[in-house]
Amino acid sequence: MEIAVGALSGMVDALPGKLGDLLLQEYALLSGVRGDVTFFQAELSTMHAAVLRCEALDDPDVQTKNWIGQVRELAYDIEDWVDLFAHRVDAGSHGHDADAATTSFRFSRWIRRGIDRLTTIPDRHVIATELQELRQRVVEVSEQRKRYSLGLHPQVNAAGSAVDPRIISLYADSASLVGLDGPRDEVAGMVTGAGAGSDGLKVVAIAGMAGSGKTTLAREVYGLISSGFKCRASVSAGRRSDIAKVLSDLLSQVDSEYSYTRRGDAADLTQLIGRLRQHFNDKRYLVMIDDLWSIQTWETIKYCFPENNLGSRIIITTRIEAVAKAGGHVYRTHLLDEADADTLFSRVTFGSVGGCPPHLKDVSAQILRKCGGLPLAIVSVGAMLANKPHTRDEFARSGLEWQWQANPQLEGMKQIIKLGYTDLPAHLKACLLYLSIFPENHEIEIERLVRRWIAEGFIIEHRGSTSTEEIARNYINDLIGRNLIRPTQLNHDATPRSCVLHPVIHKFIVSKSMEDNFVALVHAQQQDVPLGNGSTVRRLSLLNSGNKPDQDLARIDGAKVSRARSITVFAHTGGAPSLNELSVLRVLDLQGCEGPLCLDGLCKLLLLRYLNLNGTDVSQLPAQIGELKCLETLDVRSTKVKELPPSILSLGNLMHLLAGNAKLPVGIGKMKSLLTLSCSNVGKSATANIVQELSGMASLRELELFCDVTQMMPEDKKQVAFPSDGFRSLKKLSIRCSSRPSVAFVAGALPKVEVLDLKFEKGLSEESSSGVSGIEHLSNLKHMLIEFSQDDAGAAAVVRKVTEMANPNCQVITTVNVDRKSDK
Structure with missing residues (x-):
C-alpha cells in the first residue's frame, strides 16, 4: 500500500482508550467538553475500523490516500490536545498523597481546586474552542468517508495480476550467475547428505532478506540434484497464498491424470491433501516450494508429504526466520563480497568483467556500496545504468540518487522490497519506518531505539507482566526475524546490542516515510523543510551533508516544526531549531552532534519523555529541569555537565538516568521510578x-x-x-x-x-x-x-x-x- 496506514492505525486504536482515561480523571471539564470527549471516543473507534479496512487494500485510490492523510493529522492533533490538557489546566493539583484522606485535607484540596478553576477560566475557554475545532474536523473527515464510500468497496488485488518481479530469478542464465557455486554446493550437500536418518523425509529451508538470491539458489540446487528423483515438482506460494491453488499446481506436476481441466474440486483442501499423500506415499520425491510467508501455510502444506523413508526431500525459500526454522534445516543466504559484487555489476552494466571505464571506477565503487552486496540491487541498478550515457556526472547522478518511479528496473526491485513492509502488522510498520530517522549505515543502539519507541507511544503495554521494554525488544527480534534489520553487535546472552539497516531497505523506508509525512529528513545546509503529503512536520531528522563551515548551516525555522513530536540532530547544533516553539515535543535526541548547545526553552517542553545529550558540548542543565514531569530518559554521558540540578529529584516518571561524570544530588535514592542508573x-x-x-x-x-x-x-x-x-x-x-x-x-x-x-x-x-x-x-x-x-x-x-x-x-x-x- 502506498500510504503508511500501519503507522497510523496503532495510534488511532489507542486514542479512544486515552480519551477514556481522561474522562476517569477528576478534571472539572467545562459544560459540553465532556460530551465532546465522549464523541471523539465513539468516532475514532469507527475511524479505526475504516483505517484497518484501508490497510488491507493493495492499491487504494487517490481519494482513500487523501482521507487517510487527514485521519493521520487529525489523530496527531487530538493526541497532542489530550496530552497537554492536564498540564495547561490542573498542573500541580494532583500530586498530593493519596493516603492523606483526612477531612481537613479534602476541604483544603476543594478550596485549591476552586481557586484553580477561577484562575484557569481563560485556559478552559481556549480548550473548549480547540475541542470544537477538532470536533468539526472529525465530522468533516467522517462525512467525507461516507460521502465517497472510501475504503468500503473491495478492490482487485493489483499485485496478484501484475507480473511477479521474481520471474527474473526463475529464468536467469546460470552461466551469468556470480558467487553461487559455493552456496549451491553447500545447500545441495545439506539436501542430499548421507548419514544417520538420511532415508527419512528432510526439509531444507533457504532463508534471507529480499533480493539476496534465495529463489535463484533454490532453483540451481533443484536443477543440480533433480535427476536423482523421478517424482519432482516446483511451486511458488507467495505472500497471499491460495493454498488450494498451490496444491493444485503441485498435483498437476506430479500426477499426469490430474489436469487443468479437472480442477473443479481445487478448493477442497482435504481432497487435494489426500490425493497428494496417496501419490507421494510410495515414491522418492523432490519438491521445491518457493516464497513461503507464514508458518500456518507451511503447517497446511506439509500434510501433503508422507514420511515413507525413501529419502524424499523438500526445499523451501522464505524471508521469515520462524518459517525457516519450522521447516527444518536452515541455510541463510549471504550478501556478495566486494569482488563478486564488482564482477556482477560489470557484467550487467558494461557487458563484461573488467569492462568498467577508468573514469567511472570510483563512482562504480560508490554505487556498489549503495547496493550493499545485494544481488537484486546490483542487477537492477546495473541494468538501469547500462542504458545511460557513460559520462561521469550522469552515471553518478543516476546510480547514486535512485528514482524508484522513473525506472522500470528499479520499480521491480521496489516491489520486492515492499512486500516485506506490506506483510508487517500495523505496530511493526510504524517501528520500521521510524528507523528512517537514522542516517544510512548508522549503527543503532538497541537501548536508545527501545526508549525512543516507548517515548513516541509506539509500544502499547498489554495486561500481564511483560514490560514495555520487553515488548519493544520483541518487536526488534521480529524485524530481525523477517530479515528487515540486521544485528551488528550481540550481548553476552546473544540478544542484539545494536542493529543496522541494509542500504536498499533504508532507501525504501526513507522514501516511504517522506511520502507519508512520517519523517522529514533535512540536510544541514537546506534552507527549508521538505514535506511529503502533509503540511505539518511530526518528526524531524537533521542530517550531516558534508563538512560545511558553521556559518553556512541553515537553522530550521521553529515555526515550521512547532508540531514536531521528535527532533534528532546528527549534524552541527547550529542547524537545530529553537526549543521555545516545540510545545508537543516528546523526543529530543542530540547524541554526538557538535557545536555549542543552547537549551533555552527546554523546561517548557512539558511532554518531553526522552532527552539525549550524550557526547554534546553542554556544560549545564537548567535548574528547572524538574518541571519536565513526563521525562522518562535523561542521558548526559560524555558531556561537560558536572552536577545534576536538585530539581531532578521531582521527576517522578524518570526511569533511565545516565548521569556520566555529573554528580548526583543528595536524595537520589528517593527516586522510586528509576530502573536504570549510570553514574x-x-x-x-x-x-x-x-x-x-x-x-x-x-x-x-x-x-x-x-x-x-x-x-x-x-x-x-x-x-x-x-x-x-x-x-x-x-x-x-x-x-x-x-x-x-x-x-x-x-x-x-x-x-x-x-x-x-x-x-x-x-x-x-x-x-x-x-x-x-x-x-x-x-x-x-x-x-x-x-x-x-x-x-x-x-x-x-x-x-x-x-x-x-x-x-x-x-x-x-x-x-x-x-x-x-x-x-x-
Whole structure:
C-alpha cells in the first residue's frame, strides 16, 4: 500500500482508550467538553475500523490516500490536545498523597481546586474552542468517508495480476550467475547428505532478506540434484497464498491424470491433501516450494508429504526466520563480497568483467556500496545504468540518487522490497519506518531505539507482566526475524546490542516515510523543510551533508516544526531549531552532534519523555529541569555537565538516568521510578554513602558504576562494598574501575543479580588480592563478564576460577582490552 496506514492505525486504536482515561480523571471539564470527549471516543473507534479496512487494500485510490492523510493529522492533533490538557489546566493539583484522606485535607484540596478553576477560566475557554475545532474536523473527515464510500468497496488485488518481479530469478542464465557455486554446493550437500536418518523425509529451508538470491539458489540446487528423483515438482506460494491453488499446481506436476481441466474440486483442501499423500506415499520425491510467508501455510502444506523413508526431500525459500526454522534445516543466504559484487555489476552494466571505464571506477565503487552486496540491487541498478550515457556526472547522478518511479528496473526491485513492509502488522510498520530517522549505515543502539519507541507511544503495554521494554525488544527480534534489520553487535546472552539497516531497505523506508509525512529528513545546509503529503512536520531528522563551515548551516525555522513530536540532530547544533516553539515535543535526541548547545526553552517542553545529550558540548542543565514531569530518559554521558540540578529529584516518571561524570544530588535514592542508573565518581570520598543510598532503591534493575579511585585515598575509601540488605531488585551490575579496585560482596548481597560486568583498566594484578571478593555470595549469578588489560590476565584468571567454583551454573566470559576508553 502506498500510504503508511500501519503507522497510523496503532495510534488511532489507542486514542479512544486515552480519551477514556481522561474522562476517569477528576478534571472539572467545562459544560459540553465532556460530551465532546465522549464523541471523539465513539468516532475514532469507527475511524479505526475504516483505517484497518484501508490497510488491507493493495492499491487504494487517490481519494482513500487523501482521507487517510487527514485521519493521520487529525489523530496527531487530538493526541497532542489530550496530552497537554492536564498540564495547561490542573498542573500541580494532583500530586498530593493519596493516603492523606483526612477531612481537613479534602476541604483544603476543594478550596485549591476552586481557586484553580477561577484562575484557569481563560485556559478552559481556549480548550473548549480547540475541542470544537477538532470536533468539526472529525465530522468533516467522517462525512467525507461516507460521502465517497472510501475504503468500503473491495478492490482487485493489483499485485496478484501484475507480473511477479521474481520471474527474473526463475529464468536467469546460470552461466551469468556470480558467487553461487559455493552456496549451491553447500545447500545441495545439506539436501542430499548421507548419514544417520538420511532415508527419512528432510526439509531444507533457504532463508534471507529480499533480493539476496534465495529463489535463484533454490532453483540451481533443484536443477543440480533433480535427476536423482523421478517424482519432482516446483511451486511458488507467495505472500497471499491460495493454498488450494498451490496444491493444485503441485498435483498437476506430479500426477499426469490430474489436469487443468479437472480442477473443479481445487478448493477442497482435504481432497487435494489426500490425493497428494496417496501419490507421494510410495515414491522418492523432490519438491521445491518457493516464497513461503507464514508458518500456518507451511503447517497446511506439509500434510501433503508422507514420511515413507525413501529419502524424499523438500526445499523451501522464505524471508521469515520462524518459517525457516519450522521447516527444518536452515541455510541463510549471504550478501556478495566486494569482488563478486564488482564482477556482477560489470557484467550487467558494461557487458563484461573488467569492462568498467577508468573514469567511472570510483563512482562504480560508490554505487556498489549503495547496493550493499545485494544481488537484486546490483542487477537492477546495473541494468538501469547500462542504458545511460557513460559520462561521469550522469552515471553518478543516476546510480547514486535512485528514482524508484522513473525506472522500470528499479520499480521491480521496489516491489520486492515492499512486500516485506506490506506483510508487517500495523505496530511493526510504524517501528520500521521510524528507523528512517537514522542516517544510512548508522549503527543503532538497541537501548536508545527501545526508549525512543516507548517515548513516541509506539509500544502499547498489554495486561500481564511483560514490560514495555520487553515488548519493544520483541518487536526488534521480529524485524530481525523477517530479515528487515540486521544485528551488528550481540550481548553476552546473544540478544542484539545494536542493529543496522541494509542500504536498499533504508532507501525504501526513507522514501516511504517522506511520502507519508512520517519523517522529514533535512540536510544541514537546506534552507527549508521538505514535506511529503502533509503540511505539518511530526518528526524531524537533521542530517550531516558534508563538512560545511558553521556559518553556512541553515537553522530550521521553529515555526515550521512547532508540531514536531521528535527532533534528532546528527549534524552541527547550529542547524537545530529553537526549543521555545516545540510545545508537543516528546523526543529530543542530540547524541554526538557538535557545536555549542543552547537549551533555552527546554523546561517548557512539558511532554518531553526522552532527552539525549550524550557526547554534546553542554556544560549545564537548567535548574528547572524538574518541571519536565513526563521525562522518562535523561542521558548526559560524555558531556561537560558536572552536577545534576536538585530539581531532578521531582521527576517522578524518570526511569533511565545516565548521569556520566555529573554528580548526583543528595536524595537520589528517593527516586522510586528509576530502573536504570549510570553514574560516575563513585570511588571518591562519598563512595560508601552513595552505594548505601542507592541500595535502598526498590525499583532499580540495572546499575553502572564508574569508580575513579586515586592513589592518595585511604584504603577504606577505595573499597566499593555491597551490603546484604540492599539492591533487592537489581538484575545487572556493571563496574568500571580506573585503578586499584577493591570490590566486595557481603553474604546476602544482590540476591537477584544475574549479570555481573567488570571492566578494569589497571591494577587488577595486585599480588595481595584479585580486587574482587565475595562473588560466591551472588547466588543467582548467571553471566559474568570480565574485561581487563593484558597485564591483568593472571588476576582475571583468579576471578574466573573463583566464580566457576562458587557458581558452577554461571557462564564466565573474559576479554582483553588494551586500549581502554571509558564511556562516561
